[in-house]
Amino acid sequence: MFDPDFFKQSIVSPLRYPGAKRQLVPVIEGIIKANVPPPRLLVEPFCGGATTSLRLAGTDHVDHVVLADADPLLAAFWHTAAFDSKWLINAMWNEPVTVERWDWWRLAEPKGRRETALKCLFLNRTTFSGILHGRAGPLGGRSQKSEYKIDCRFGKKGLERRISAVADLATSGRILDVWNLDWRSTVERAKKRFDMLTPDEMLIYLDPPYVEKAPFLYEWSFESTEHKNLAQAINGTSEFQWLLSYDDNDLARSLYTDYIGQSRLLVNNRYTAAGSERRKTREELLVTNYPTIPTSDRYRLLGTS
């Protein structure tokens, strides 16, 4: 049964995700609350670990969410967690968390959605920094001499709870669907499928791959032309409300500037660095076409055009 208290916790996603935007969620909540009417639907075309969607749907900041990602592993995972959770939970409990299984899953090419979902969950929870990409190794190293062994992030009880919470969001109609699409197709499909909503009622949250580290972190990464294409498609758009987050860098700043009605915020974000398990701090660039930006000590405004 849907439990709203569960979604007040800071960790709600069953996936560990490089670049997970947990710290941004309260900022996004504040912006949503400051603008009337509230969105009814949130679409997340680069959903990854989906923390933002799960939290906003679970705390009723939005009525419904659609999750989407170009990576078939992630899309299969979210679809199965939402709509076929009993199978996933059962398969997870039956899965031995060993280096032998890690090698097996690395090479496995599952055909169906269920097996693909299990592959995603297994590799995400047992690979360094949750990276699904081929070069990252198993937690604890091949020799398993480290204090942190391969199963140190695979607490099955906690994972069962988090997968069940995803399923509860789906059963209660909060997760409407999961799409395995490129961002552009997701945006186009959302506009067509939900054309009964006014521009105020649909929010698209875009969290594209990092500019600098993307090829190392994600199976589906972005080239700089794709960052430009995204900016061209989003800048100046008033067909829906949108929020976009980037690791702060010159390319992102130069792509989102000089547009009337858009705001740029620099948010302090503590995160776990890829390639290490240590916490670091860096600034996150948040761009939005929401008209009202409340004052907050969590961010500073770069400039409203």
Ligand SMILES: C[S@@+](CC[C@H](N)C(=O)[O-])C[C@H]1O[C@@H](n2cnc3c(N)ncnc32)[C@H](O)[C@@H]1O
């Ligand atoms: C920065 S991560 C998103 C992290 C997410 N916001 C979170 O909190 O976990 C970027 C995601 O974009 C996906 N991606 C990469 N290229 C894409 C594309 N062309 N269309 C849609 N998704 C893409 C990657 O698979 C990855 O999951």
